[in-house]
Amino acid sequence: MKYPIGIQSFDQIIEDGYVYIDKTDLVYQLTHEGKTYFLSRPRRFGKSLLVSTLEHYFLGHKELFKGLKIDQLEKDWHVYPVFHVDFNGSNFTQAGVLEERLEDYVSDWETHYGLTSEADRLDVGGRFIKVLRAAHEQSGRRAVVLIDEYDKPILDVLDVDTRLEDRHRNVLKAFYSVFKGADAHLQFVLLTGVTKFSQVSVFSGFNQPKDISMDRRYEALCGITQEEIDRYFPEPIAEMAHDYQCMPEEMRQRLKLQYDGYHFSERLTDVYNPFSLLNALDSLRIYDYWFRSGTPTYLIRLLTHFNENLNELTGKYYRPEEFIDYKADVEQPLPMIFQSGYLTIKDYDRDFNTFLLDFPNNEVKNGFLTMLAASYLKPGTETGGWIRNVVVTLRKGDTETLRTLFTSFLASIPYTMRRKEDETERERYFQYTFYLIMRMVSVYTVYVEKTQSQGRVDCIVETPQYVYIFEFKLDGTAEEALQQIEEKGYAREYASDSRTLYRIGASFSSETGTIGDWKCI
Known part of the structure; x- marks a missing residue:
């Protein structure tokens, strides 16, 4: 079995025979029941793969979806003009990098649709509107816009450079205002990221996207459920059990304690961290894969301002507005901790509409507390x-x-x-x-x-x-x-x-x- 570790391209996974957890029925539902969406998930949770899957779907690459669930649902396979903006891979701590990235995207699109650049008269947002209009007119179909990790230009400088943070926020706000001015030319829009900046919103320039981050219909859109593990991976789990000298059921329980525990709605469907789980199944070893793959430096920077102890945050019930919407205040890091995946929902009280938050699993708890202790105590x-x-x-x-x-x-x-x-x-x-x-x-x-x-x-x-x-x-x-x-x-x-x-x-x-x-x- 080939595991798509670090591979975020849907076409490569399908063409090269990597294991693919089929969620294309949710893709079909998403694209047919709404228009403009926002999805927040922790890093390495499959957001980029979702964006790639949507891109190939809207480009009409029917052959890639043969045998998948959407193959029985979609009959038309129309081809739409797709505009994919990916903020991964760039370091936005330097002034001008964000503007340069957006300029490169828009310039390439102008060339593709035979437009003369009006950089001396219009900002990138205004030029993008003209691109979307041209795409609609030339193709006869409205455009699709997919923006991956929309918040990275802000997270890179959060609590490091306030002036650059404000500048990036304003640049993005102006760019996203396109979606209001070009609404007639848009078929589908999805923005993904880790955090939802709602108080000082980069979204205020256009109609608020539908936030499906805690929508029960799409709670398993990214990540891997227990049912999917049992269906796709019985053989590698049995092989791990043999190596660990235990029964397969005990091995499943070990994997569950280490990598499971994420919940993205009040329905509390268990969702595993896909990056860690796939790494464990590939190497047949339980390690802290997700936490070792990157340090959440922006979160540690915020926690240095926090006047309370972390033990006073965990194991408590909160109203949704206390942890879902990011408030631009470094003394209130709870929403950032939750949205970054270091805390998750553990219970829901319907009478009071409150959620119990705690660490999702052993990997996150041990890794986060070790990192926090090193930052807080700085031991030799x-x-x-x-x-x-x-x-x-x-x-x-x-x-x-x-x-x-x-x-x-x-x-x-x-x-x-x-x-x-x-x-x-x-x-x-x-x-x-x-x-x-x-x-x-x-x-x-x-x-x-x-x-x-x-x-x-x-x-x-x-x-x-x-x-x-x-x-x-x-x-x-x-x-x-x-x-x-x-x-x-x-x-x-x-x-x-x-x-x-x-x-x-x-x-x-x-x-x-x-x-x-x-x-x-």
């Missing part, structure tokens, strides 16, 4: 190797080595990162530091600030052989921490558990920035 210790050492130590039940690992990691954090003049802020810093550390090592079951009947324990870690109960004090003593564990009865629920139980009391020193006292019983 290499994070990945340190996490592996902690996991092995927890597996062995070696509490003294665990103390050494925690002490060395905290000691490697620069003084400038932990310096907090206010006592409340110092305590908050150490709480968040501990939260990030424990979430990073959550290959095991980890409960952070777990609520019990008599209080809230700082952390519980469960492994197959051991249970660790942690209580930390800032500038206190380990004995005081252990006393709280006993007085509050944090270990009571594990009284009949056959695993070895460790109660660990420790103190953070705000002066040294590391473990001041540690005691285990």
Whole structure:
């Protein structure tokens, strides 16, 4: 089986015999039930392949769709003039790059339709309207416009260069205003991207496109569902199970925990990350493929301004307007985190029309928290190797080595990162530091600030052989921490558990920035 990893061209996938998850029935439905659309999906989720599929469909390349679902639905196969704008592959951090890209597109189109350039009199938007009119008149059919990653010129400079960000926003706004002036010449328009900038909208120059990002009809338009996995990939999953020495059902569950969990409507249909899943099936190994394929630098830049801790964002219910529409405020990164794919919908409350947001799967949770910890704490210790050492130590039940690992990691954090003049802020810093550390090592079951009947324990870690109960004090003593564990009865629920139980009391020193006292019983 050939996997189309990194291949975004529909024709190449079909002609070269790569596996293709057939979603052409949704393509047919999309093109026959509306006109102007916007679709937001995380990066590497199949948006570019969707655009390529639409392009070949509207160009009437019937032979490419033979045997697919749309082959039984489409009878006419009309040929339309198609205008494909792709902002992938360009670095828009330099002034003038966006204008140059648009100029190249419009100039080529003018040449193709025999138009004389009027660059000295009209902007690219005005010239594009004339191109669309000419295409309509010469072909006898209205034009199709497909814009892939429409938001990249803004994301590249977001929170880096405010002036260039505003300039790009205005250039795009003027360009997209074409769709209002040329409405009579348009058959179909689709814009794809990661984010939806609605408050300072680049779309305000024309009629708002229909946002299908959370439309239940199109929730599986990109990505791979469980039903599609079971239908297309039973053999590679069985082969992976043989390599991992487990049953196929257990292998499916491992893949699900690692790559599944995305939901794009209140119907909560499970959608897998296609990039990671296909890489795993191809290599027969479970790794963090999606997260290693690129760093969301724009998101980290936004989070540096954020005044709250990430643990205060996850596992909570939100109204749609709180996370769907991007608000141009760096102190509110939730919509950007959600739209970029680092949080997803986990539940829907119909009575209140609210959505529970949390990490979609283990790959995203572990990768994002590791990256966030490195950015927030800036430790001198290499994070990945340190996490592996902690996991092995927890597996062995070696509490003294665990103390050494925690002490060395905290000691490697620069003084400038932990310096907090206010006592409340110092305590908050150490709480968040501990939260990030424990979430990073959550290959095991980890409960952070777990609520019990008599209080809230700082952390519980469960492994197959051991249970660790942690209580930390800032500038206190380990004995005081252990006393709280006993007085509050944090270990009571594990009284009949056959695993070895460790109660660990420790103190953070705000002066040294590391473990001041540690005691285990």
